Amino acid sequence: MSLYKRGEVWWVKFTSPSGEQIQRSSGTKDREQALEYHDRLKADLWRKYRLGEKPRRSWQEAVERWLDITEDKADHEKDIGKLRWLDRYLGNKWLDDIDADLIHKIAKAKKSEASPSTANRYLALIRAILRAAWQDWEWIDRVPRVKLYREEKIRVRWITREEAARLIAELPEHLAEMARFTLATGLRQRNCSYLRWDQVDLSRQVAWIHADESKSGKAIAVPLNADAMAVLSERKRKHPVYVFTYKGNPVERTSTKAWAAAKKRAGIEDFRWHDLRHTWASWHVQSGTRLQELQELGGWSSYEMVLRYAHLSGEHMHEAAKRIEGTVLGTVNQRSGLRLVVSH
Numbered sequence: 001m002s003l004y005k006r007g008e009v010w011w012v013k014f015t016s017p018s019g020e021q022i023q024r025s026s027g028t029k030d031r032e033q034a035l036e037y038h039d040r041l042k043a044d045l046w047r048k049y050r051l052g053e054k055p056r057r058s059w060q061e062a063v064e065r066w067l068d069i070t071e072d073k074a075d076h077e078k079d080i081g082k083l084r085w086l087d088r089y090l091g092n093k094w095l096d097d098i099d100a101d102l103i104h105k106i107a108k109a110k111k112s113e114a115s116p117s118t119a120n121r122y123l124a125l126i127r128a129i130l131r132a133a134w135q136d137w138e139w140i141d142r143v144p145r146v147k148l149y150r151e152e153k154i155r156v157r158w159i160t161r162e163e164a165a166r167l168i169a170e171l172p173e174h175l176a177e178m179a180r181f182t183l184a185t186g187l188r189q190r191n192c193s194y195l196r197w198d199q200v201d202l203s204r205q206v207a208w209i210h211a212d213e214s215k216s217g218k219a220i221a222v223p224l225n226a227d228a229m230a231v232l233s234e235r236k237r238k239h240p241v242y243v244f245t246y247k248g249n250p251v252e253r254t255s256t257k258a259w260a261a262a263k264k265r266a267g268i269e270d271f272r273w274h275d276l277r278h279t280w281a282s283w284h285v286q287s288g289t290r291l292q293e294l295q296e297l298g299g300w301s302s303y304e305m306v307l308r309y310a311h312l313s314g315e316h317m318h319e320a321a322k323r324i325e326g327t328v329l330g331t332v333n334q335r336s337g338l339r340l341v342v343s344h
Contacts, residue, residue, distance in 0.1 A: 003034055010034030016045045025060055027091025037092055057139040059090040059098065065137065066129045072212060082125050090126075095133055100144045107149070116149035123148055156308050157275045158282035163268055170262035174246040175254060177231055179276055181244070184228035186280035186298050188215060189273055193251050195243045205229060209299065220299035285309045
């Protein structure tokens with residue numbers, strides 16, 4: 001039997017009955033729990049080898065396989081961050097030990113420190129991994145039901161052109177340039193942060209996001225208007241690879257103390273960096289851009305995603321409203337005021 005520590009977590013290491021070298025994290029800082037994990041794992045491998053039984057699989061094994069097969073996923077790094085948080089609850093669990101009570105405990109803990117929608121992202125990841133272990137890998141015979149929280153519909157947060165100008169004036173240069181470019185193109189933060197010069201054609205005034213870099217999984221053409229071109233003109237020759245940089249590196253984080261301080265000085269509250277994209281979309285709709293055009297410009301995967309902006313402009317319904325003009329006539333009666341007369 002061999003137990004050893006990596007950091008504060010105990011790991012197990014031994015040779016299985018089949019001769020395989022086993023080396024895994026126990027997922028716990030407690031030596032007694034790690035020893036229990038070691039003994040159960042060794043016994044399960046013996047039953048598999050001697051009796052042909054289906055081996056028990058751990059959450060750690062499922063996580064390793066999940067991360068391996070989803071390596072090309074657009075939000076792969078976000079999954080890793082969620083799994084690190086989940087490790088405190090699931091790190092030393094067998095898959096068949098994960099039940100509805102444990103999932104409820106996890107959901108409650110996450111909801112206590114974040115919004116219901118954020119908690120749902122963690123629950124959805126647990127559900128996806130358990131379903132893969134059940135349906136795709138055949139590691140377990142059933143999965144517990146993972147019930148998500150009801151999410152409130154949140155209004156679209158956008159700012160006026162005057163507010164945007166105030167905000168940009170208060171931002172440090174590297175964030176101001178990115179904000180201006182986002183308001184001109186609607187690019188998501190990560191696509192803007194890691195935009196490379198080989199993705200930009202200044203002569204044709206177009207940029208593009210490759211399919212493996214977009215949230216929808218589809219390539220996006222990004223037409224560059226005069227505002228976007230002005231930003232690119234200022235950024236030319238400042239870095240050989242990336243368009244937007246700070247101290248020689250891509251601007252990975254935008255929601256910084258500088259961003260918060262700039263918002264406060266500009267008098268803007270309840271506004272995230274992603275709301276710059278909402279603002280871009282809102283300005284488009286208010287200026288007459290059709291929702292189908294907006295969907296293509298923004299790289300949304302479905303029409304439903306852009307319907308959230310439909311209420312910001314009613315111009316496209318004016319012609320429809322005019323179709324019943326003349327069916328109801330209003331005349332003014334001197335004594336009783338307005339009187340409606342239905343025409344036949």
